[in-house]
Amino acid sequence: MELQGKSIVLGVTGGIAAYKAAELVRLLRKQGADVQVAMTEGATHFVTPTTFQALSGKPVFTDQWDARMPNAMAHIDLSRQADCILVAPASADFLARAVQGQADDLLATMVLARDCPLLVAPAMNRQMWENPATRRNVAQLLADGVSILGPDSGEQACGEVGAGRMMEPEEIVESMIAFFAAKVLAGKKVLLTAGPTFEAIDPVRGITNLSSGRMGYALARAARQAGAEVTLVSGPVGFAAPQGVDRINVRSALDMHRAVMAHAGKADIFIAVAAVADYRVANSAEHKLKKDSGGIPPIELIENPDILAEVAALPDGPFCVGFAAESRNLEEYAQTKRRKKKIPLIAGNLIQDGFGGDDNRLVLFDDAGVHPLAPAPKSVLARQLIQHIAHLTGNN
Ligand code: C5P
Numbered sequence: 307m308e309l310q311g312k313s314i315v316l317g318v319t320g321g322i323a324a325y326k327a328a329e330l331v332r333l334l335r336k337q338g339a340d341v342q343v344a345m346t347e348g349a350t351h352f353v354t355p356t357t358f359q360a361l362s363g364k365p366v367f368t369d370q371w372d373a374r375m376p377n378a379m380a381h382i383d384l385s386r387q388a389d390c391i392l393v394a395p396a397s398a399d400f401l402a403r404a405v406q407g408q409a410d411d412l413l414a415t416m417v418l419a420r421d422c423p424l425l426v427a428p429a430m431n432r433q434m435w436e437n438p439a440t441r442r443n444v445a446q447l448l449a450d451g452v453s454i455l456g457p458d459s460g461e462q463a464c465g466e467v468g469a470g471r472m473m474e475p476e477e478i479v480e481s482m483i484a485f486f487a488a489k490v491l492a493g494k495k496v497l498l499t500a501g502p503t504f505e506a507i508d509p510v511r512g513i514t515n516l517s518s519g520r521m522g523y524a525l526a527r528a529a530r531q532a533g534a535e536v537t538l539v540s541g542p543v544g545f546a547a548p549q550g551v552d553r554i555n556v557r558s559a560l561d562m563h564r565a566v567m568a569h570a571g572k573a574d575i576f577i578a579v580a581a582v583a584d585y586r587v588a589n590s591a592e593h594k595l596k597k598d599s600g601g602i603p604p605i606e607l608i609e610n611p612d613i614l615a616e617v618a619a620l621p622d623g624p625f626c627v628g629f630a631a632e633s634r635n636l637e638e639y640a641q642t643k644r645r646k647k648k649i650p651l652i653a654g655n656l657i658q659d660g661f662g663g664d665d666n667r668l669v670l671f672d673d674a675g676v677h678p679l680a681p682a683p684k685s686v687l688a689r690q691l692i693q694h695i696a697h698l699t700g701n702n
Pocket of ligand 1: 499559578579580581582583584610611612613614615627628629630631643
């Protein structure tokens, strides 16, 4: 529910991507937003107002002269209640009319009369998107402070391939969440590690830790939404990088160490979430070990560098945050780790509370004491932890 309490006017204009706006309404509402749909006449040729009414739970407005507004001022009343107007899909024609400040239909009039931000997700044929007229219009909208979401590139409804596809509804929702998030880390550089590391025994076998990477990815996303420039050094995990996050893929602890040390000098904040293998295989084999090659193969282990402790020891290094996943004695082990690694903040969790799942329970340990956070989804905990870091680093 990351858009709880937000009131969004969704303008839908005439384009085939209008059918995706139906899914967008559903996703915005799932995040807790109140959605009021306003359609252009063109949009109604692609999707009916009834579809949007059913999904938004509100009557849909298409007409300036709609008799349902007692004062006949739908354009004022509807836009005054909004925290933002989002137009998705935004056709080439709509962009042109918004640039001109035209008020020739309800949506254009609402956009002109608004006192809230405007975000548009353009969708059109690639030639229309590349046309100098559209380029001029987009440049002007940006200069006027309008946020432009996308468009994506790829296959288009007309069969052509190029830039102009509407950003996917999930990504538009991500952009909306980022848009509304408090920018408590604006301009800061945040470096994170996430996921497990994999220490090869031979080309197909290895030693690893159980780590889904969810908490690290949720933190990277929350840091980005808080306005930070985020670099995520990630061990092998199965999901995509959060929007706007620069990801460096690594496999072993040594790869992770190398990538982190290359970026740590520039970072303001370092958050070590990765489950780094404590040891790697000293005698890892170049070729696959064979079962019938005489006895159980000996595996020699050597210690991996402690990435977090090394970054924490850098002169003028970043503000360092560690994680302690324990199966018991959380406070004692987490506090010992914090002292040993000489870091100002450590987030502790009991493995049985959240390993691999979407929810977790975190306890923060810093110089001021112990701060237990209520059990919550990892996305919520990530936001709270970013808030806490911003507070400790004097950024809010
Ligand atoms: O030492 P331990 O693994 O218990 O500490 C956990 C914390 O230290 C986590 O924040 C983890 O990302 C970090 N760490 C590290 N490099 C290692 C081992 C742990 O950065 N080699």
